[in-house]
Amino acid sequence: MFMKWLTGSSFKRSSAVLLGASLVFASGCSLLPKEQSEETLPEITPPQISKKPxxxxxxxxLETKVTAAGNIISMQEETMYFTIDEKRIKQLDVKTGQKVTAGQVIASLDMDDEEKALRDAKIQFQQDELDMKQTLRNRDTMNPVEFQQKQIAFEEKRQALADQQEELDKATLKAPFAGTVVSVSVQKGDQVKAYDPICIIADTSQLTAAAKMTPDDLQGVAVGMPAVVDINNIGQVTGKVKQLPVFQDDDQNGNGTGNGGQQRPDRPEDYLIVQLDKKPPGMTRGTPLSISIITQRKxxxxxxxxxxxxxxxxxxxxxxxxxxxxxxxxxxxxxxxxxxxxxxxxxxxxxxxxxxx
Missing domain, CATH: 2.40.420.20 (conserved putative lor/sdh protein from methanococcus maripaludis s2 fold)
Structure with a gap:
């Protein structure tokens, strides 16, 4: 039995073999597939349920109100118009803003043909009067029926003359009261129909708040209820309901027409009227406003x-x-x-x- 000692060259060969085996092992490990890393999922936040207010x-x-739009009107105002149809304005004697007195002439129509006819009728009636005087002298010698017929014919002529004069009088408009001409709707020479507005005369010392309202709008509204009036460029003024509008047969359809379909002029009676607790300075007719009527208050x-x-x-x-x-x-x-x-x-x-x- 004997022991073989490694020489130097043998040691070197052994070392080389060991090193090669190590490299093969290491390279083999690198050829294996890499393990997949775990995926990081985002954190899920549950939706928040909105909280109710x-x-x-x-x-x-608490106040329950009925509101309406309106304007400042005068408690005494009148829309002037002619009742004669299809005539031209011959003379217009007023303008907007002018003061007038009761009975002052405002305008007149061209009635030259009617005036000439009236003059001729008056001349003829003078002869009729002479004939009637002679008839009265001969009454005792006349047949009673014949006398009565002549008397009736004379009275008919007298009445026709009065009717002609009355028609001519309608061709002149006169101010019904002292006031101010707040608007003029025509010019000299215009042809107008019966009931067409010519001008509006108002007593500007009797201004108040007003609004047009329908029967449906007036549900729950009564005279005496408190109201707040907001006047343009002036502000709020308190008051109370003084008057409810008066509805007529020609208002039932809401068109305010009458006189055979003609537009009927406005009147203070057509409005809901609010009596103001105080009249602020600067208030003028026609200024727009809004009215709030307090129908319930608690x-x-x-x-x-x-x-x-x-x-x-x-x-x-x-x-x-x-x-x-x-x-x-x-x-x-x-x-x-x-x-x-x-x-x-x-x-x-x-x-x-x-x-x-």
Whole structure:
């Protein structure tokens, strides 16, 4: 038995073999597929459920109003017009803003042909009067029937003459009272129809707020109710309803026509009138305004927003938010309602919170 010692060259060969085996092992490892790293998923946040708004149950002075647009008018004003048809304006004696006295001539129509006919009729009537005087002298010698016929014919001529004069008188317009000409609708030479507006005369010392309203608009409105009038460029003035409009047969269709389809002139009786507590300076006829009539008023009314009120069939209720975050349904009784507030007559107390929809 013997032991073989490694020589130097043998050691070198052994080392080389070991190194090669190590390289082969290392390269073999690098050829294996890499393990996949775990995918990192984004964190999913659950959607938040939107919280419904909550409102305080409060008290306020609750008012129900009826509103209308109108303007300043005079309580004594009149639209002037002719009742003769298809004639031309011969003379126009007034202009807008002019002061007039009662009985002053405003305008007249061209009635030259009618005036000539009246002059001829008056001349002829003078002869008729002479003939009638002679008839009266001969009455005792005349047949009673013949005398009565002549008497009737004479009276007919007298009446025809009066009718002609009356028609001519209609061709002249005169101011019915002292006032101011607030508007003129025609010019000299214009051809006008019967009832066409010629001008408007008003007593500007009797100005007030007014509005045209239909019967439907006037539901719940009565004389004496408080009102707030907002006058353009002046501001708000308080007052009360003094007069309701008077509706006539020709107003039923809302067209305000009469006289065979002619537009009927406006009158103070056609308006709802508000008597102002004070007349502010600068108020002039025709100024636009708005009127709010307070038909109902309640102090310390319990109110909620309309969006908090719920209905289901015949049931009316709200959701009350409790301090611990819970909600409960409460049946309520409703009173007045406006565009922004609902009165709760029964079911809630001030300080509670209700949930909106």
């Amino acid at each position: 909550e409102y305080d149950v409060t008290t306020t002075t 102090e310390n009314a319990i109110v909620i927003p309309p969006s908090a009120l719920r209905t289901m069939g015949a049931r009316t209720y709200v959701q009350v938010a409790e301090k611990d975050g819970t909600k409960r349904e409460v049946d309520v009784e409703v009173g007045q309602q406006t565009a922004t507030e609902v009165e709760i007559v029964k079911g809630l107390t001030p300080g509670q919170k209700v949930v909106g929809r």
